[in-house]
Amino acid sequence: MLPEKTFDGKTGIITGGATGIGFGIARELSRLGARVILASRKEENLRKAAGEIHGEYHVLDVRDAAAVEAMAEKFGPVDFLVNNAAGNFIVQSDQLSPNGWNSVIGIVLNGTFYCSSAVGKRMIQSGRGGVILNVIANYAWTGAPGVVHSASAKAGVLAMTRTLAVEWARHKIRVNAIAPGPVHTAGASERLFPDEKIEEGIRRTIPLRRFASLDEIANAAVYLLSDYAAYVTGEAFVIDGGQWLSGADYWGRIRQMLPR
Ligand code: HXC
Numbered sequence: 075m076l077p078e079k080t081f082d083g084k085t086g087i088i089t090g091g092a093t094g095i096g097f098g099i100a101r102e103l104s105r106l107g108a109r110v111i112l113a114s115r116k117e118e119n120l121r122k123a124a125g126e127i128h129g130e131y132h133v134l135d136v137r138d139a140a141a142v143e144a145m146a147e148k149f150g151p152v153d154f155l156v157n158n159a160a161g162n163f164i165v166q167s168d169q170l171s172p173n174g175w176n177s178v179i180g181i182v183l184n185g186t187f188y189c190s191s192a193v194g195k196r197m198i199q200s201g202r203g204g205v206i207l208n209v210i211a212n213y214a215w216t217g218a219p220g221v222v223h224s225a226s227a228k229a230g231v232l233a234m235t236r237t238l239a240v241e242w243a244r245h246k247i248r249v250n251a252i253a254p255g256p257v258h259t260a261g262a263s264e265r266l267f268p269d270e271k272i273e274e275g276i277r278r279t280i281p282l283r284r285f286a287s288l289d290e291i292a293n294a295a296v297y298l299l300s301d302y303a304a305y306v307t308g309e310a311f312v313i314d315g316g317q318w319l320s321g322a323d324y325w326g327r328i329r330q331m332l333p334r
Pocket residue numbers: 160161162163164165170171172173174175177178211212224254255256257261262265266
């Protein structure tokens with residue numbers, strides 16, 4: 075979508091960048107000239123993904139604040155950060171253990187803050203500013219039965235996006251979010267759309283009657299990261315085929331299809 079070389083001379087970190095939506099965004103950034111650093115937990119995934127897009131990688135669990143700080147120190151001030159690392163599984167709220175809650179909150183909410191803080195501080199110190207993009211979900215506004223941990227965390231990241239956008243505008247740092255609905259990726263499909271019946275049920279909740287492609291998500295992401303969006307900050311861009319308009323219980327239909 076954007077002209078080649080849009081990201082020439084720019085360097086950035088993408089958490090959860092070895093697979094799924096993160097990899098889709100990383101691949102497009104790399105194609106547009108960026109130096110891309112993929113950061114996630116599994117080295118085998120990282121090595122393969124970085125090789126494919128001629129990027130670099132760093133093994134990282136975003137829940138570990140000290141490890142996040144060490145990564146930010148290693149790479150120095152970067153031009154952009156994509157907070158994409160996420161964890162999610164379908165569970166009834168009354169059956170979710172504190173540990174299950176903490177693991178999703180730890181990755182999504184705490185991890186996004188640790189990375190934004192460590193990288194943002196260095197963007198401020200460099201005086202060059204930068205861009206942060208948070209990957210949330212369309213249910214950040216409505217909530218969604220079956221994903222109380224993820225919906226709560228994503229709503230927190232939405233508030234963080236707007237807060238940091240205002241606080242850091244004077245440092246020339248823009249902070250935005252994209253909010254996808256259902257997208258086919260290996261990780262999400264296995265956890266969230268485990269069979270054809272469930273997938274078809276979800277498709278019926280989407281006015282455009284299909285899931286997003288990775289390219290559609292990546293195109294929106296790279297626009298917000300680029301200088302073409304230089305006047306956009308604190309925005310959360312929903313890309314979900316209109317799904318959220320069908321009401322707060324759309325994801326709840328997943329729950330209805332699962333055994334209790
Ligand atoms: C109930 C579960 C569970 C499940 C894990 N737990 N899976 N509880 N149902 N299916 C509980 C465990 O029992 C344990 O609690 C606690 O969660 C931690 O589990 P671990 O496996 O030890 O955690 P960990 O290795 O840290 O794994 C984190 C994870 C996992 C979040 C649980 O799913 C993960 O690594 N996911 C990363 C990839 C991912 O989820 N990608 C999809 C993101 S899609 P107890 O009490 O037993 O110790 C997304 C956006 C969707 O977020 C939006 C769509 C529109």
